[in-house]
Amino acid sequence: VPRQLRVGLIGAGIGRSLTPAMHMREGEHCGLSYRYDLIDLDARGLSVSDLPALIDEAEAQGFAGLNITHPCKQAAVALVDELSPDAQALRSINTITFHGKSRIGHNTDWWGFAESFRRGLAGVPLDHVVQLGAGGAGVAVAHATAEMGARSIEIFDLDPKRAQALVEQLQPAHDACRFSIGHDLVAALDAADGLVHATPTGMDAHPGLPLDGRLLTERLWVAEIVYFPIETELVKRAKQAGCRVLDGGGMAVFQAVKAFELFTGMRPDVDRMMQHFNSL
Ligand code: NAD
Known part of the structure; x- marks a missing residue:
């Protein structure tokens, strides 16, 4: 039996x-x-x-x-x-x-993201990471990125209070990573190694891109967490731009x-x- x-x-x-x-x-x-x-x-x-x-x-x-x-x-x-x-x-x-x-x-969300990242984006630089979205999933993936060795993570959220809360929550747990609240996305991406996307934008119910697609250049890796659909607008545009891209399926x-x-x-x-x- x-x-x-x-x-x-x-x-x-x-x-x-x-x-x-x-x-x-x-x-x-x-x-x-x-x-x-x-x-x-x-x-x-x-x-x-x-x-x-x-x-x-x-x-x-x-x-x-x-x-x-x-x-x-x-x-x-x-x-x-x-x-x-x-x-x-x-x-x-x-x-x-x-x-x-x-x-x-x-x-297990944060580990799910980290494990997916280690497999799908092995070896990418993590000195400066830009993250969009500071909701529940955003906290988990920022923790994961810091655990993987990121040196700095700049957080953007349409609601600045959520970005602030994330920084205040995670900074004490991560001495080796500097969390900050982002203000200028163009400048931040210009200095970044990669972009983590943790807003609902791109889901069937919230179609579109979470940022100006012209900001995606092949210099950047892009890690998406939305997975309904797997091929979000962001994943599509980032691939077209020549970025190394991780979709949200692995985390799920x-x-x-x-x-x-x-x-x-x-x-x-x-x-x-x-x-x-x-x-x-
Ligand atoms: P949430 O509503 O708690 O947080 C989303 C945050 O994004 C909010 O703070 C909101 O202000 C912000 N935001 C929305 N649009 C923005 C934009 N254009 N720029 C900057 N900030 C913006 O949602 P959540 O629970 O954190 O989930 C976010 C997404 O992650 C959902 O689409 C969910 O499906 C996905 N998710 C995927 C997995 C997975 O296993 N792959 C796991 C959890 C969540």
Whole structure:
């Protein structure tokens, strides 16, 4: 009899998420009876205030763990007993594991971005990085870029308070990297090695480019995190400009790889998960 494992994803508007498919297929390959439920706040007419009850329910039903996504990643931090060190630095979790009566919160988004970056943009310079977007995902990817050895990261956000909050949150955790709030994007890109994009621009619901496309020159590498669609306007333009480009798919796969490890205690086959994701 295969080992039974039940997990789920809590978030809003997650009907098209590819994460359940990735987990269940890999679980099957690993000989598990792996069930991954979508717990969609929108579909159930619920809100973030229902999160405590939803987590209690999953725990009572014997789930091994949960993935947590927008708009619950920050609220979930207060609902676990322990945080991994990364989750503590990020104050945001996308994974909960249940251990008897205790719950541990993890953040696999930042590692997902870092692992995708190490594979897709190996060896690129990281002296000066420009990042657009300082929301929840922006905090995770800026942490990842600093962990990978960036010396300076200049943050731009349409809402300057969010850029400021990111800098104040991450600077104390990274002595070797200088975080700053960007003011002049043209000058910043002129001095930059690469660009990280972490705003929703380019998603099906927010089409377009997050910056003037003429600022993309072949000198820059470009790392995108939007992955609906995989080929965003930014990815297209950056390729046309001759940049080394990373799309957002790798981050989506690798956050799932790490969550799978946390839920199952097993090492998934990364290439197989990547291939499956690309076929979805
Ligand atoms: P969010 O709403 O929390 O933050 C987005 C931020 O971008 C906001 O602070 C907003 O002010 C800013 N912004 C919007 N347009 C801008 C522009 N043109 N220039 C500068 N700043 C701008 O969103 P989030 O949760 O951080 O997610 C951002 C994107 O990342 C989403 O599209 C999401 O799908 C994607 N994402 C991808 C992965 C992955 O695995 N690849 C994981 C998480 C999030």
